[in-house]
Structure formats: structure tokens, C-alpha cells
Amino acid sequence: MADLTASRTKPVAAPSARKARRMTDLRRQPGFNAMAWGCIVFLYSPIVVLIVFSFNDNRSVVRWTEFSLRWYGEAFQNKGIRNATVISLQVASVATFFATIFATLAALATTRVRAYKGQTLAYAIINQPLMVPEIVTAVSTLALFTIIKKATGVNGIGYLMLAHTVFCIPFAYMPIRARLEDMDLTMEQAGADLYATPYQVFRRITLPLLMPGVFAGAMLAFVVSLDDIIISLLVAGPGETTLPIFILGQIRRGITPEINAVSTLLLGLSLFFVILLFWITRKRK
Amino acid sequence: MAAQPDIAAAPADGLAQAQSDARARRRRWLLLAPALLTIGLFGLFPLVITLIYSFLSPGTYGGVTWEFSTNAYTQFLFERDIFDDTLAFSTTYLNIFGRSIGLALVATIGALIIGFPTAYFIASKPPEQRNIWLFLITLPFWTNLLIRTYAVLLIIRDEGIINVSLMQIGLIDRPFGMLYTDGAVFMGLIYSYLPFMVLPLYASLEKLDFRLVEAAYDLYATRFQVLRRIIIPAARPGIIAGCILVFIPGLGAYITPELLGGGKKLMIGNLIALQFGSSRNWPFGSAAALILMVVVMAALLIYVRNAGKAGVRHG
Numbered sequence: 001m002a003d004l005t006a007s008r009t010k011p012v013a014a015p016s017a018r019k020a021r022r023m024t025d026l027r028r029q030p031g032f033n034a035m036a037w038g039c040i041v042f043l044y045s046p047i048v049v050l051i052v053f054s055f056n057d058n059r060s061v062v063r064w065t066e067f068s069l070r071w072y073g074e075a076f077q078n079k080g081i082r083n084a085t086v087i088s089l090q091v092a093s094v095a096t097f098f099a100t101i102f103a104t105l106a107a108l109a110t111t112r113v114r115a116y117k118g119q120t121l122a123y124a125i126i127n128q129p130l131m132v133p134e135i136v137t138a139v140s141t142l143a144l145f146t147i148i149k150k151a152t153g154v155n156g157i158g159y160l161m162l163a164h165t166v167f168c169i170p171f172a173y174m175p176i177r178a179r180l181e182d183m184d185l186t187m188e189q190a191g192a193d194l195y196a197t198p199y200q201v202f203r204r205i206t207l208p209l210l211m212p213g214v215f216a217g218a219m220l221a222f223v224v225s226l227d228d229i230i231i232s233l234l235v236a237g238p239g240e241t242t243l244p245i246f247i248l249g250q251i252r253r254g255i256t257p258e259i260n261a262v263s264t265l266l267l268g269l270s271l272f273f274v275i276l277l278f279w280i281t282r283k284r285k
Numbered sequence: 286m287a288a289q290p291d292i293a294a295a296p297a298d299g300l301a302q303a304q305s306d307a308r309a310r311r312r313r314w315l316l317l318a319p320a321l322l323t324i325g326l327f328g329l330f331p332l333v334i335t336l337i338y339s340f341l342s343p344g345t346y347g348g349v350t351w352e353f354s355t356n357a358y359t360q361f362l363f364e365r366d367i368f369d370d371t372l373a374f375s376t377t378y379l380n381i382f383g384r385s386i387g388l389a390l391v392a393t394i395g396a397l398i399i400g401f402p403t404a405y406f407i408a409s410k411p412p413e414q415r416n417i418w419l420f421l422i423t424l425p426f427w428t429n430l431l432i433r434t435y436a437v438l439l440i441i442r443d444e445g446i447i448n449v450s451l452m453q454i455g456l457i458d459r460p461f462g463m464l465y466t467d468g469a470v471f472m473g474l475i476y477s478y479l480p481f482m483v484l485p486l487y488a489s490l491e492k493l494d495f496r497l498v499e500a501a502y503d504l505y506a507t508r509f510q511v512l513r514r515i516i517i518p519a520a521r522p523g524i525i526a527g528c529i530l531v532f533i534p535g536l537g538a539y540i541t542p543e544l545l546g547g548g549k550k551l552m553i554g555n556l557i558a559l560q561f562g563s564s565r566n567w568p569f570g571s572a573a574a575l576i577l578m579v580v581v582m583a584a585l586l587i588y589v590r591n592a593g594k595a596g597v598r599h600g
Binding site: 027028029030031032033035036038039040042043044045046047049050053063098101102103105106108109110113116122125126128129131132133134135136137138139140141142143144146147162163165166167169173223226227229230233234244247248251255259260263266267270271274275278282 | 310312313314316317319320321323324325327328329330331332334335338348399400402403405406407409416418420421422424425427428429430431432433435436437438439440446449476479483495498508511512516533534536537539540544553554557558561567570571574575577578581582585
């Protein structure tokens with residue numbers, strides 16, 4: 001598919017002129033352009049096939065018959081999918097809420113300050129969830145939660161939300177910290193000179209300026225939580241099936257067109273947030 | 286420079302300064318507390334539990350019994366005979382570790398071969414175009430790994446678009462079994478972690494001074510010589526960083542071997558998950574998790590030292 005369109009859109013330039021330009025462009029290395037385009041085709045063609053065939057009327061994911069939203073309809077009717085979606089959104093919302101607050105506070109304490117003792121340690125701890133392989137985090141969290149559950153007898157979805165909060169913190173922290181580092185202290189100093197209290201300075205100057213970073217952090221945390229599979233798979237108790245867990249279960253049982261539809265929706269949701277995020281962070285430059 | 290007024294003011298009101306310093310310090314740690322406590326208690330502390338668990342005995346229905354044992358570690362190398370309780374050298378688990386390291390390494394090299402030209406191509410573009418390319422390369426990373434892996438599965442399976450197209454053209458008359466092979470896992474790993482390779486490579490190549498390339502051509506260097514003597518040495522920090530960033534998640538991969546390897550071609554990640562699942566051997570799973578972590582930490586250490594050195598060279 002991709003090859004077809006590529007050959008059709010090839011620019012029709014005089015071959016000799018093209019060749020001459022190639023020879024004079026000293027930055028070029030032979031074959032590198034093709035490799036870069038190949039890279040894009042490689043990264044996107046499976047996703048494109050998945051998206052296109054989720055709109056196929058036929059059960060087949062190979063032969064195209066007719067455009068239809070049939071599988072989306074069936075996916076919405078599917079009770080398992082609906083429940084899983086609700087659980088995923090609940091977990092992602094709670095985890096994003098706490099992770100973003102914690103990350104904002106931590107970013108305020110680690111940026112625009114003179115280096116202090118323990119700062120490097122604080123960084124290391126905040127980034128810890130990124131450094132440990134996910135499967136290790138998953139099994140060790142499971143071990144801890146099993147102990148807590150046995151000791152207290154308390155069960156519920158709170159554990160899953162807590163596990164998500166932990167790994168969402170570093171993702172929320174990154175854009176917030178970047179935003180803070182770009183803000184100089186002159187505004188806040190001006191505010192303080194005009195007799196604003198530290199609280200007023202924070203509320204009226206720092207926070208509004210920081211808001212794009214907070215939004216970016218929250219979106220990143222939300223996407224990462226929504227997409228998590230390994231930690232959820234091990235930590236989730238019965239009845240806490242998130243959308244990725246549900247999809248994995250379905251794939252193991254056999255491929256159905258509804259799964260393509262749900263996958264496309266989840267993919268679309270992540271893409272929406274990430275594109276929005278790129279757009280927000282781009283505007284400030 | 287900024288600290289100078291402080292020092293000048295210190296003798297005049299040293300006490301007030303010390304008090305405000307203490308207040309600032311307390312405020313700082315209060316702000317850090319929620320994040321540090323959450324991660325400390327539910328991110329770091331579980332690792333300690335895993336360490337302890339790896340030296341205990343397995344419980345009958347999962348979990349552990351509090352009996353000291355190093356069985357979890359000897360199990361990697363030896364198999365205990367059920368009848369006479371003797372130990373025989375066994376390579377079952379070593380093989381899984383070897384396979385994982387091998388697959389992650391090969392995928393890393395594959396990603397480097399694809400990623401290097403791509404990163405160079407992006408770096409040689411005008412700045413506005415670079416951002417679009419970088420955006421396109423990073424975008425898949427932020428989408429669901431499970432769904433991306435599933436998309437790969439969809440096209441490479443026997444009834445997938447590749448096999449069906451090849452059969453329609455008449456190149457093959459029966460499906461060419463790609464799914465559930467090492468090749469499929471290898472491809473899946475490259476597919477999943479390619480952005481991690483391109484980004485650091487690009488970061489290094491972006492700093493490359495193209496006047497050096499021009500100078501080399503003036504001195505009659507061939508394109509290959511320019512690549513080998515100028516471009517690749519300039520990209521060295523990026524090559525090391527990219528390789529480590531692909532190797533680490535590749536080594537601990539779970540979803541890729543699970544879906545594309547069909548659960549038969551195990552990697553460490555699957556072995557660990559299996560011990561906490563149906564195999565019900567938590568100590569062994571904990572030990573495997575710790576060994577994986579040690580390997581990853583070693584790789585990260587190389588990464589940090591490399592980043593430090595690169596910083597010194599450029600700064």
C-alpha cells in the first residue's frame with residue numbers, strides 16, 4: 001500500500017538536474033534519505049492498516065469491502081469494553097490528579113533554587129520509576145500490595161490507582177520542570193516589590209505562568225496511565241480490568257474486528273492528547 | 286555572581302539569614318514530601334521486598350513462606366532432582382537469559398542501522414523540517430505499546446496483509462510463517478523502541494559542524510570516509526546513549542515476546558511474570574527480577590558516565 005502511493009507521488013524532475021543537485025549537496029550520504037522514509041513507512045504502516053481495516057464492513061482484516069462503522073457500534077454495545085473503558089478512565093483520572101499535584105510541588109522545590117544538599121537524591125527518587133524495568137516494578141508492587149491486603153483486609157481499585165500515580169509522577173514532572181526553568185524570577189520579584197505576599201505571588205504570578213506546563217504534565221500522565229499494560233496486568237484485582245488488559249485478553253482468545261475498533265479509539269485518544277501537548281509546548285517558543 | 290550580595294549581607298544580619306535559610310529548607314522538603322514519599326514507599330520500598338522475597342521459600346498458593354533459602358538463585362543454574370534431591374546443572378533458565386540478551390542486542394544493532402541514517406537525514410534538514418520529522422518519529426512512542434504490537438501482529442500473521450499480498454502476486458503459494466518466531470520478536474522490539482535510538486542520535490548529529498564535512502571533501506575524502514572519520518565519531522555519544530536506551534527496555538520486554546513470540550519464545554520479562562502467575566514461585570520470580578535489574582543498572586551506569594563525559598567535552 002505504502003509503496004504504491006510513494007511511487008505515484010514521485011516528483012517529475014529532469015533526471016540530470018536531480019543528479020547534479022545530489023552531487024553538490026555535500027550533506028547527503030547515499031541511501032540515507034530512502035532509509036529515513038523507510039523508517040516512517042515502517043513505523044506507520046502497521047498502525048495505518050489497523051485503523052483502515054477497523055472501518056471495513058467485512059470481518060476480514062485483509063480484504064476491503066466497504067466503509068462501515070459497524071464494528072464501532074458493536075464495540076459500544078459490548079459490556080466488557082464499556083466497563084473496561086470506565087475503569088481505565090477512572091484510574092487514569094485519579095492517578096493524573098495526584099501525580100500532577102505532587103509533580104508540580106516537587107518541581108517548585110527543585111528548580112530556580114541554589115543547589116542544595118539532597119537535590120540530586122530528590123531527582124534520582126523522582127525518576128526512579130523510569131529507571132527500573134516495568135516488569136520489575138510490576139512484580140514488586142504486587143508483592144507489597146499482597147502484604148498490605150493481607151495485613152489490613154482492605155481491597156479495591158485504590159491499589160491500582162496508587163500504582164499508576166507512582167509511575168505517572170516522573171512523566172508529569174518533566175514538562176512542569178521544563179516550563180519552570182524557562183521562567184525567570186523577574187516577574188515574581190516585581191510582584192514582591194509591590195508588597196504582594198508570597199502566597200499572592202504564587203497564586204497571581206507563578207501559577208498562571210506555570211499552567212501550560214501543568215497541563216502538559218497532566219496530559220502526559222493521563223496518556224501514560226491509559227496506555228499502561230504490564231503494571232496493571234499484575235496489580236489489578238478481579239473486576240479491575242482496564243481497557244489494555246481487556247484488549248490483551250481478547251487478542252489472546254482470537255482476533256475480532258471489534259478489537260480493531262477499540263484499539264483505534266484508544267490510539268486516537270492518545271494521539272489526540274499527544275498532538276495537543278506538542279501544540280501547547282510549541283506555542284511558547 | 287548571584288550569591289555575592291548574600292555573603293556581603295551575612296555579617297550584618299546573620300541570624301535573620303540563617304532563620305530564613307532554615308525556613309526555605311523546611312518549605313523545600315515539604316513541597317518534595319508527597320512525591321518522594323509516594324515513590325519511596327510504593328516504588329523503592331517494593332524493590333526491598335523483592336530482594337527479601339528472593340531469599341525465601343515459595344508458598345503453596347503463591348506468595349512466600351518465611352524460611353531462608355537460596356534455592357531461587359541456585360535454580361538458575363541447577364535443577365533439583367525430585368527423587369534423590371541432588372543438583373544437576375541445567376541451562377533452561379540460562380538459555381532464557383541468553384536469548385533475551387541476544388535478542389535485545391540484535392534488536393539494538395538493527396535499530397542503530399535503521400536509526401542512524403534517519404537521524405543523520407533529519408539533522409541535515411533545515412530546522413523547520415527537522416521538527417516535523419522529529420514529531421513523526423516520536424509520535425508512535427506515545428501511543429499504546431500493546432496496540433502497536435497488535436498492529437504488527439495483524440500484518441505479519443499467516444492471514445495478514447503481507448502473506449495474503451505475496452500469495453496474490455504469486456511469489457509464495459502458502460503463508461510464510463513469520464509470527465511466533467525470533468524474527469517476529471526482533472522486528473517487534475525494533476518497532477517498539479526505534480524512537481529511543483533516533484532521538485539521542487539526532488541530538489549528537491545536530492551539533493555536527495557541517496563545515497568539517499566540506500573540509501573533508503576539499504581534502505578528497507570519499508563519502509564513505511567522511512561517514513567513517515567525521516560523522517560517526519561526532520555521533521559517538523548519541524550511538525552509546527541510543528543503544529542503551531533501546532537495549533534496556535528491549536531486555537525487559539514483556540508484551541512483544543508475549544504477542545509476537547507466542548508465549549513460547551520466552552524472554553526474561555515473561556519468565557518473571559510467569560513465576561508470579563501460574564508457576565507460583567515468587568522467590569524465583571523475585572530473583573529473576575533482581576538479576577534483570579542488576580543488568581539494567583549496569584547499562585544505566587555506562588549511560589550516565591557516557592553522558593557525563595560528553596558534557597565535559599562539549600562544555
